[in-house]
Each structure stands twice: as structure tokens, then as C-alpha cells.
Amino acid sequence: MKTPTPKPGDIQRDWYVVDAQDQVLGRMATKIAHVLRGKNKPYFAPHADTGDFVVVINADKVRFTGKKESAKTYWRHTGYVGGIKGITAEDQRERHPERIVHAAVRGMLPKGPLGRRQLKKLKIYNGTEHPHGAQQPKPLN
Secondary structure (H helix, E strand, O other): OOOOOOOHHHOOOOEEEEEOOOOEHHHHHHHHHHHHHOOOOOOOOOOOOOOOEEEEEOHHHOEOOOOHHHHOEEEEEOOOOOOEEEEEHHHHHHHOOHHHHHHHHHOOOOOOHHHHHHHOOEEEOOOOOOOOHHHOOEEOO
16 A cells, blocks of 8 residues: 655645744743644645644744853854854843744755745744735634
8 A cells, every 4th residue: 555645736735823822931832833743734745845824923922941142042154164163042032033933944844945935934023914825824723
């Protein structure tokens, strides 16, 4: 018996909206990564992009547990020698709060071209407004 593999034309992509207000970052990111990979569908295949689109609103109001707000550091590199830069989660929330959710979800997706393609289906916004109302996104619990 052959194992069925989903073909690109057979994949039905849905839109989901997640309100990040007062949600714990890691627990929310696992649910988002689960949907982006397509693991919530009966025809999931680890080598194919079968996931749905996810819109995250209120990304600036996400919650950390413990002392992570002041102790957690996000690192980036400028591309120059000795160009490593670090920023605490507290400062990251003030400057670019959407990057907090982006980094958490990115770490839970596969590394490589497939993970990058899945991450493009994640849309993150700081406020409650988003431009994807025409897609009629369903709330993700």
C-alpha cells in the first residue's frame, strides 16, 4: 500500500487569527507553529508545506513568565566583524514587539527552505487592526 502525499493543488489553506494579549509567549508560539506546519490537518506531510496562514494581533501585549522580561536577550549580527548586538526582551518590546513573536515561532519551525516558506505565512501586527479582513480569518484557540 502506498502512502498518500498531498499535491500542491489539493492543499486547502485557511486563515486564522490569534489575539496575543495576555498569552504566554512559548505556549502561543507552539500552537502557531503547529498550524503553520499543517500538523492540524489529516494530510500532513513533513516534507511538504501543508500549513495555513496565521495572523497575530496585539503582539506588543504578549506575556513572559518569570524574569524573562529583563533577563532574556535577543541576539543579531550586523554582518561586520565583531558586529554582534544584544537587546533585552524589555527593550525589544518597546522598539520592535513583533520580533518577539517572530523569533519564538521561527525557532519552532524546521530549519532550511521549507521552514522559511512556512514562516512567510505568519503575519504579525502590534494593534488590533490587520489588513487581512477579506480572508475572513477564524479565531485560533
